[in-house]
Amino acid sequence: MAIKNNKSLGQHWLKNRFILDDIADAAVAENVTHCLEIGPGLGTLTSSLLRRFDKVTAVEFDENLAKNLPKSFPGKNLEVINADFLKFDLETVAAPYSIAGNIPYYITSPIIEKILRATNHPTKVVLLIQKEVAERIAAVDGRQSVLSLFVQNRADVELGYVVKKDEFTPPPKVDSEFIVLTPKEPEIKEEIFNLIKRGFSSPRKKLIANLAGTKSREELKTIFQKINISEDVRPADLGLKDWERLSEFMV
Secondary structure, three states: OOOOOOHHHOOOEEOOHHHHHHHHHHHOOOOOOEEEEEOOOOOHHHHHHHOOOOEEEEEEOOHHHHHHHHHHOOOOOEEEEEOOHHHOOHHHOOOOOEEEEEOOHHHHHHHHHHHHHOOOOOOEEEEEEEHHHHHHHOOOOOOOOHHHHHHHHHEEEEEEEEEOHHHEEOOOOOOEEEEEEEEOOOOOOOOHHHHHHHHOOOOOOOHHHHOEOOEOHHHHHHHHHHOOOOOOOOHHHOOHHHHHHHHHHOO
């Protein structure tokens, strides 16, 4: 009996073998023989990963899919764990390891945050996500967000290519893009994100207006002059180092 997709779980299965192989290739890293796959579904990406890694651990939330996946790969070093990835303990994963997955759009941010906050972080992460979110994370238009700053603080970001919606079964409403993250030590301290979130409280407003109440307008003008940013700047215009310099004067 054919397995149907679960729309409530955001299941859209990529069918293009060339794209699946490219995603698996991007997950390969030196001295890494283990890959953790998020949401393997029918195992289309799993197949490509098993040809590149000695072991694949697949975390699948759908009980029916998790039960049936091993039957598609007899004799392969595949471990399937029926669990919600957001509740899965990454500290239990044998390192070094990579992560790969075609993940549901509606939980993209929580998944990325979980991965990048992990103490036992992966060597490389390759995720197929909504195109708009991928490009927002990479700040391709030069405009930052809380999400892009968080990710760029903890990983080097590289965009793959766009995957059209008709490459999926069933097709989603929007195109996808895969993103490659290489985790690193944070560039700025975590506490600076309290200031960043305050600065983005109304993203379209000028930063000086969003920071009202932390200091007087005149004090803020003086600080902006000291760190050489315009009084008209908006939060999306600042990079990580700008926020770090700003935080030094906001104590």
